Amino acid sequence: MDDRQRYDRATAHLEPPFAVLDLAALHANATAMTRRAHGKPIRVASKSIRSRPVLTRILDMDGFTGIMAFTLPEALWLVSTGLRDVLVAYPTADRTALAQLAADPRAAREITITIDRPEHLDFIESAVSGVRDRHELRICLDIDAGYLALGGRFRAGALRSPVREADQAADLAADTAKRPGLRLTGLMAYEAQIAGVGDDPPGRSALTPAIRWMQSLSRRELVMRRGRIVQAVRQVTDLEFVNGGGTGSIGSTTREKAVTEIAAGSGFFHPRLFDFYRDFTGRPAALFALPVVRRPAPGTVTVLGGGYVASGPPGPHRLPQPYLPPGLRYAPDEGAGEVQTPLTGQAAEDLRVGDRVWFRHAKAGELCERFATLHLIEGDKVVEEVPTYRGEGRTFL
Known part of the structure; x- marks a missing residue:
């Protein structure tokens, strides 16, 4: 079972958008x-x-x-x-x-x-x-x-x-x-x-x-x-x-x-942003899922929300990465939007309304400012739900 199947199975009972921690x-x-x-x-x-x-x-x-x-x-x-x-x-x-x-x-x-x-x-x-x-x-x-x-x-x-x-x-x-x-x-x-x-x-x-x-x-x-x-x-x-x-x-x-x-x-x-070091590699652990809500054109799907841009000098590398399924990319004229995000690529042909697209944030903790809960995954099951700072009513910055 690949990661996408595992995450989809673990969170089948949840309605996106939501965030998980592997x-x-x-x-x-x-x-x-x-x-x-x-x-x-x-x-x-x-x-x-x-x-x-x-x-x-x-x-x-x-x-x-x-x-x-x-x-x-x-x-x-x-x-x-x-x-x-x-x-x-x-x-x-x-x-x-x-x-x-x-x-x-x-x-x-x-x-x-x-x-x-x-x-x-x-x-x-x-x-x-x-x-x-x-x-x-x-x-x-x-x-x-x-x-x-x-x-x-x-x-x-x-x-x-x-x-x-x-x-x-x-x-x-x-x-x-x-x-x-x-x-x-x-x-x-x-x-x-x-x-x-x-x-x-x-x-x-x-x-x-x-x-x-x-x-x-x-x-x-x-x-x-x-x-x-x-x-x-x-x-x-x-x-x-x-x-x-x-x-x-x-x-x-x-x-x-x-x-x-x-x-x-x-x-x-x-x-x-931490994919680009020679001396170490890591495993993506924190992800968020957005639902496909439109298919506006062949080879294109639109997901709900997605404009979770990271702090720092502006540029494409500060956008979330469409991660699973692989092969998706942003529509050049829209990017990651406040209320909708169009995605193109071969993988879009197989996506239907209601399917999930899994994203990685460019940075780490800023993801938790968008979600009140992290769903903790072991294998293909959610084993615990824990609050973020936001979920405990705390927004310090």
Whole structure:
């Protein structure tokens, strides 16, 4: 039985649109990730999961410890439900959430918030100044892991922290250490130009050598610079963790002595954008099904909805992939639509009204912003239905 038959049989009782998670694929991907990490713990990026029961399921597997959250309200909620060790990987300007954090002893113990400039420290102190019996807050320093060349005229990597050199990091660590009620406990640096950029892109053969060359240079530069930064900060204060990497760079980041843990999330679901790496392969685990509702012309069918476009730079690679049956493609004049999506190709000839087309999202967790439930599949059966963040009434971004 092929995957399409298996998914159709498992979900025959459901009316699309709906989303599924293939548990065998999820476990295979998780096992491959821990193998690449070579013993270093992996912190699970919640933005790529966005389902509390699935997060718990992953954290119960060997090799995974802690959560990397994307907002402080999300972290507060996760901790209130019993989850632990949550790093909020992005600075917050939420005064209410900061006050809640400082007033809650358990949350203050389990949550670490991120800063990258003195202004963040000033903001935090202002936000919690009115809290009685306030608890010490755990702070993580975010470092710029981007690659610069040509005297800074060329840059690869996400625009995140302004802190790039060891002396800058040490100065900010010293500033943090002088402020009562704040304690620097961690350091993070996300090499997006390696972890989030596939080195085997489709249809871009002319760019492939340049991408690989840039990533090779960036790895060499970062291992030295990150090492110097960590050493400089450790002269100021003890660090409980140094976080680095992402799904696409687990194998290289884990080799750095300065890094104590890896962050990863997309690898569990293995969305479309993660097909284009040479060093690892995964199994598509998260899919969504849309029903065929029209046959407007020979060789063309139309499915309901489908415009689930991924964030990031716009382009065709941000659209969901018509996955099963194979051989479907978007109509060039419409693409993935808000309420309908025409699909063409030989496979369309065999589809009838009411049949399902299975799609993969370009990214991982954004799929869960569209669906309230994930139907968990083992073999050809749905064994459990679990809520996404949205299904629990939570929409943090």
